[in-house]
Amino acid sequence: MVSIHQRIFEDIETRIMGGVWQPGHRIPFEHELVEEYQCSRMTVNKALSALAQRGMITRRRKVGSFVASRQIDRTVMDIQDISTEAELAGHDHSYRILRRKIETLDAATAAQLGETTGADILRLHCLHTVDGKPNALERRIIMLAMVPSARTESFASVPPGKWLLDMVPWSKARHVIRAVSADAATARLLEIERGKACLTLIRQTWQSSRTVTYVEIIHPGDRFQFAGDFHPTERGIPDQPPQRGSF
């Protein structure tokens, strides 16, 4: 039914995604996997090449294959959370938990997330400040079934985004960026005028088709922007052809 190289691929992928093999862990040599799966080296090689192509492992001759450090798409990386950006830029970032409550998922939200009503969730609201000024409002839902340990985590010292990053592997994410006008509550918190244009980043993250977390991050439009450089050639097969973009 499933091909051998596919099974090898999946076995290894599972272990990486599941955290059994942490970044840096050496993957068995090809000849060891040949032994284990009783197949030819080409078959093993196909599986490992695919993993390497996806960036899940890195391979070096004579050295071996290793689980790659958690990596994310460059372009997506540019659509990242403020704390990271802020810190990278040498600014001072702090945050404050506005709300932290365990609830059950109501029908409307469940539909929005594509999950079932009634699931236990942790709802978190968080205000981020950079250099003392309000910089972003974070409204987050964490699916407790996927991240049980969030139930007892206070997030007092580690921002939720970072905490999750370390706790749960994810396999898929979706981003939506919108411009919205600030409502009264948002305006007050961000210390801007009501109705002002804000940039909202919505991110939903899955682990094998089940939502891990959903977050909306609202930035005041004129104070925050995010940008990214990239080269169109940065993707594609290693050493890469020209690609199309748009002007």
Next chain:
Amino acid sequence: MVSIHQRIFEDIETRIMGGVWQPGHRIPFEHELVEEYQCSRMTVNKALSALAQRGMITRRRKVGSFVASRQIDRTVMDIQDISTEAELAGHDHSYRILRRKIETLDAATAAQLGETTGADILRLHCLHTVDGKPNALERRIIMLAMVPSARTESFASVPPGKWLLDMVPWSKARHVIRAVSADAATARLLEIERGKACLTLIRQTWQSSRTVTYVEIIHPGDRFQFAGDFHPTERGIPDQPPQRGSF
């Protein structure tokens, strides 16, 4: 220096990305490519499998391999121009040139673009409509030194973004996304209320360190959004420094 399968991959990819082979076009059979490249079928197969895995082509036994419907570099293309997006979604897109003027670059703008004052530019303003409703306002600067043929192009039948795409290769791009409140002129053109939140995409494109074009595309915030799914494993360059993700 490049391996054969890689060359095959790139040759085909180039033709697809360059539009030489449109979606639906049948790619030569493996045995034909074997003949063309004088290599074994396994080598051809590796290239085609990689293309299939990336979703650039679809393959069916007994039938052949075909260029997949436009699938775009997901994350990058999600930050793409509206006309493409609109067309892909089966909507009706049209546009109108509001302004087309050859000027010289003033000091302020030059500084903003990182170019020298006094250069010849073409300034273009363009209103895009989707299904009859104003959908985006495009304000563009084209460096005429880089794209001399733009001087005589009317852009009556081909939108500037598309036209440039076909005319000039680019090596680097920078995107900035901002939320801004619509000023009076913008509001009138986009038929929205003044002060309403709008999403602005700014893109500057270079060819070997010289600006080719700079564009601001303003969307009404509640009518437009862009989104993208991706798998973190879908890319990544082998031999990557650790990267950070975010929840």
Next chain:
DNA sequence: GATCCGCTTTTGTCTATACAAATAGATACA
């Protein structure tokens, strides 16, 4: 100690061959 050389290990690529699976199209048959 420093440099160069060669050995060994591991991955990268390629070949030639083989058979399996899917399926479009032709053919035979009810």
Next chain:
DNA sequence: TGTATCTATTTGTATAGACAAAAGCGGATC
């Protein structure tokens, strides 16, 4: 006409073997 079957084509997978390229390692030489 409609249906079942056969056939040819194309892709999918797997194998065994070969050599190349990268790189760690140790030893010889200066």
